[in-house]
Amino acid sequence: MSxxxxxxxxxxxxxxxxxxxxxxxxxxxxxxxxxxxxxxxANMAPGSIYHHFPTKxxxxxxxxxxxxxxxxxxxxxxxxxxxxxxxxLREVVRKKxxxxxxxxxxxxxxxxxxxxxxxxxxxxxxxxxxxxxRSLVLFRQLVAGSSAKLPADVDILLADYLxxxxxxxxxxWIHDTSENSRKTFRLIxxxxxxxxxxVEISSIPLIAPFRKKFTKLMLEFVPDWGRPA
Amino acid sequence: MSxxxxxxxxxxxxxxxxxxxxxxxxxxxxxxxxxxxxxxxANMAPGSIYHHFPTKxxxxxxxxxxxxxxxxxxxxxxxxxxxxxxxxLREVVRKKxxxxxxxxxxxxxxxxxxxxxxxxxxxxxxxxxxxxxRSLVLFRQLVAGSSAKLPADVDILLADYLxxxxxxxxxxWIHDTSENSRKTFRLIxxxxxxxxxxVEISSIPLIAPFRKKFTKLMLEFVPDWGRPA
DNA sequence: GTCTATAATTCGATAGAC
DNA sequence: GTCTATCGAATTATAGAC
Numbered sequence: 001m002s003x004x005x006x007x008x009x010x011x012x013x014x015x016x017x018x019x020x021x022x023x024x025x026x027x028x029x030x031x032x033x034x035x036x037x038x039x040x041x042a043n044m045a046p047g048s049i050y051h052h053f054p055t056k057x058x059x060x061x062x063x064x065x066x067x068x069x070x071x072x073x074x075x076x077x078x079x080x081x082x083x084x085x086x087x088x089l090r091e092v093v094r095k096k097x098x099x100x101x102x103x104x105x106x107x108x109x110x111x112x113x114x115x116x117x118x119x120x121x122x123x124x125x126x127x128x129x130x131x132x133x134r135s136l137v138l139f140r141q142l143v144a145g146s147s148a149k150l151p152a153d154v155d156i157l158l159a160d161y162l163x164x165x166x167x168x169x170x171x172x173w174i175h176d177t178s179e180n181s182r183k184t185f186r187l188i189x190x191x192x193x194x195x196x197x198x199v200e201i202s203s204i205p206l207i208a209p210f211r212k213k214f215t216k217l218m219l220e221f222v223p224d225w226g227r228p229a
Numbered sequence: 230m231s232x233x234x235x236x237x238x239x240x241x242x243x244x245x246x247x248x249x250x251x252x253x254x255x256x257x258x259x260x261x262x263x264x265x266x267x268x269x270x271a272n273m274a275p276g277s278i279y280h281h282f283p284t285k286x287x288x289x290x291x292x293x294x295x296x297x298x299x300x301x302x303x304x305x306x307x308x309x310x311x312x313x314x315x316x317x318l319r320e321v322v323r324k325k326x327x328x329x330x331x332x333x334x335x336x337x338x339x340x341x342x343x344x345x346x347x348x349x350x351x352x353x354x355x356x357x358x359x360x361x362x363r364s365l366v367l368f369r370q371l372v373a374g375s376s377a378k379l380p381a382d383v384d385i386l387l388a389d390y391l392x393x394x395x396x397x398x399x400x401x402w403i404h405d406t407s408e409n410s411r412k413t414f415r416l417i418x419x420x421x422x423x424x425x426x427x428v429e430i431s432s433i434p435l436i437a438p439f440r441k442k443f444t445k446l447m448l449e450f451v452p453d454w455g456r457p458a
Numbered sequence: 459g460t461c462t463a464t465a466a467t468t469c470g471a472t473a474g475a476c
Numbered sequence: 477g478t479c480t481a482t483c484g485a486a487t488t489a490t491a492g493a494c
Binding site for chain 2: 172174175190
């Protein structure tokens with residue numbers, strides 16, 4: 001599995017498969033694009049593809065991993081320039097949607113996988129998912145490097161819940177049929193303000209008791225994803 | 230499609246298929262249970278099943294329709310006895326999970342379908358989904374018949390968002406591995422109190438301006454599901 | 459040994475005879 | 477309504493090519 005063990009030829013073949021698969025997926029949709037068609041366009045036998053990808057879903061998964069890499073790269077710049085939590089969150093989530101936009105028609109496959117807790121690829125599954133773990137790291141940086149002064153109980157929860165927030169945005173985006181996903185970007189702009197407001201309110205000493213009750217609730221039900229408690 | 234047109238024999242055959250399919254689904258999981266196995270256990274040819282169900286997914290969908298019918302029945306009693314919004318919501322959602330519990334292992338198929346906006350069976354799809362529509366009616370009754378005095382802007386939104394809230398609970402439940410879904414029931418108990426608190430706060434005249442901004446936001450982004458505005 | 463090709467298998471779904 | 481026969485698609489088994 002490790003990339004270091006791949007031969008140059010293997011890498012080229014793998015990339016060839018990804019290239020033609022992406023074209024076919026966006027052109028015909030995930031279900032209509034067959035492994036045979038991919039094989040024909042990549043000048044290989046259908047069985048050969050399985051030497052490089054265990055299943056058809058893994059091919060799609062690879063696109064998401066690639067998007068994540070691109071996103072992580074882009075976020076380095078964003079997180080260097082923006083200080084305020086609201087702005088960091090806004091730009092990070094907007095960038096995610098921007099990068100995913102070309103893959104919109106096949107994105108539902110991501111949630112199709114996610115919905116099955118048994119599937120190890122699911123970002124919600126108990127088993128450690130590399131994609132999810134790296135994504136969570138990003139949100140930890142987003143929170144940790146911001147100018148927001150957070151109470152300790154909020155601090156340990158916020159990154160995880162902002163990750164869930166981004167999942168919700170993606171789910172909305174998948175079903176958003178407005179031109180250029182205009183409504184999704186509006187939703188992001190509106191809701192990050194809400195997050196900022198809530199975070200600011202959470203720091204008011206007067207409401208600390210209420211906040212503590214709330215964070216205790218959130219801590220009890222945050223997915224633990226098999227981490228040590 | 231209408232039940233009135235079904236012959237007694239057709240009804241029996243249909244029921245037979247559902248019986249053996251459920252057994253196989255919970256025993257082996259949705260994907261591992263094949264149409265051929267279902268056919269063998271129902272003493273029919275594989276092709277014959279398709280006279281009664283258009284696809285394999287429709288068989289699962291039927292279970293959810295049955296659960297919904299049971300749930301709707303049970304809710305008549307609940308909504309007659311409980312007055313307070315918090316209690317109505319708590320009992321209705323708890324009942325939903327109770328009734329769905331035997332189907333837990335195959336429930337992810339519901340979200341697998343839901344995740345594809347193109348799929349007409351998806352409760353999020355633009356096309357009118359009978360299952361979703363009847364479910365929404367239930368939540369409208371839940372809100373309308375409660376003792377809560379709601380501002381008009383909250384009133385028109387609450388039912389739709391409580392329906393989404395129930396969807397969120399179901400998603401949590403699907404991934405909840407605690408014994409007897411203990412954590413899910415705890416989550417319900419905790420969050421319905423939160424809903425009640427928010428609804429009460431929303432009626433305080435002093436915060437009306439903030440509330441109006443919030444409901445305007447929610448109104449803009451509530452799924453319109455192809456309803457007339 | 460690492461890819462690739464060929465052929466077989468499995469499974470959902472369909473067509474058409476009875 | 478049911479059956480037989482088959483299709484088209486994903487996946488797998490196995491053998492061969494480099």
